[in-house]
Amino acid sequence: DTAVSQTPKYLVTQMGNDKSIxxxxxxxxDTMYWYKQDSKKFLKIMFSYNNKELIINETVPNRFSPKSPxxxxxxxxxxxxxxxxxxxxxxxxxxxxxxxxxxxxxxxxRLTVT
Amino acid sequence: SQQGEEDPQALSIQxxxxxxxxxxxxTSINNLxxxxxxSGRGLVHLILIRSNEREKHSGxxxxxxxxxxxxxxxxxxxxxxxxxxxxFCAPGSNYQLIWGAGTKLIIKP
Numbered sequence: 001d002t003a004v005s006q007t008p009k010y011l012v013t014q015m016g017n018d019k020s021i022x023x024x025x026x027x028x029x030d031t032m033y034w035y036k037q038d039s040k041k042f043l044k045i046m047f048s049y050n051n052k053e054l055i056i057n058e059t060v061p062n063r064f065s066p067k068s069p070x071x072x073x074x075x076x077x078x079x080x081x082x083x084x085x086x087x088x089x090x091x092x093x094x095x096x097x098x099x100x101x102x103x104x105x106x107x108x109x110r111l112t113v114t
Numbered sequence: 115s116q117q118g119e120e121d122p123q124a125l126s127i128q129x130x131x132x133x134x135x136x137x138x139x140x141t142s143i144n145n146l147x148x149x150x151x152x153s154g155r156g157l158v159h160l161i162l163i164r165s166n167e168r169e170k171h172s173g174x175x176x177x178x179x180x181x182x183x184x185x186x187x188x189x190x191x192x193x194x195x196x197x198x199x200x201x202f203c204a205p206g207s208n209y210q211l212i213w214g215a216g217t218k219l220i221i222k223p
Binding site for chain 1: 209
């Protein structure tokens with residue numbers, strides 16, 4: 001199936017740990033994103049990559065580091081997890097780097113930090 | 115804030131009725147997108163309307179855009195139980211989409 005897939009779906013971990021979330025898209029899109037959705041459902045962009053090049057890097061703690069080994073993959077590594085990192089993280093992709101084409105979202109990774 | 119702001123925050127209607135959700139924003143835009151999010155799932159794109167368009171239809175969905183008032187509306191006609199979801203507008207500039215917290219729509223059988 002053509003889709004944006006991210007793993008794991010659920011991630012429960014303790015403060016101070018390091019974790020990674022993986023994302024892959026087989027839509028042939030050049031641009032990929034990481035979004036964070038908080039408990040109030042606000043969706044905030046964290047990073048955007050176009051063809052493996054970082055193009056958006058919002059004000060995100062440097063404990064968060066995206067890595068794009070190729071244009072079909074964008075992984076998110078988080079160091080020294082904090083309670084406030086608990087949220088749902090969504091990966092997305094789009095055909096164009098300019099926001100005039102639809103975004104395709106994965107089903108999210110619910111991160112719970114205890 | 116530059117984010118899209120949906121109104122109302124929550125809406126509960128009977129199946130078969132029409133549902134209208136509104137979106138306001140503050141910046142100049144190139145387009146505005148509407149998305150649906152079912153519980154526990156990712157967002158699904160519904161409609162993209164460009165800044166030079168005033169109205170767009172897709173099945174039971176009708177989107178309007180008034181750039182002079184910096185507002186948009188999403189109308190879902192003849193609602194169904196499966197339309198129960200959160201709906202987000204995303205005003206778009208060249209650089210990024212700005213998201214609000216969505217309208218939670220509940221369709222009662």
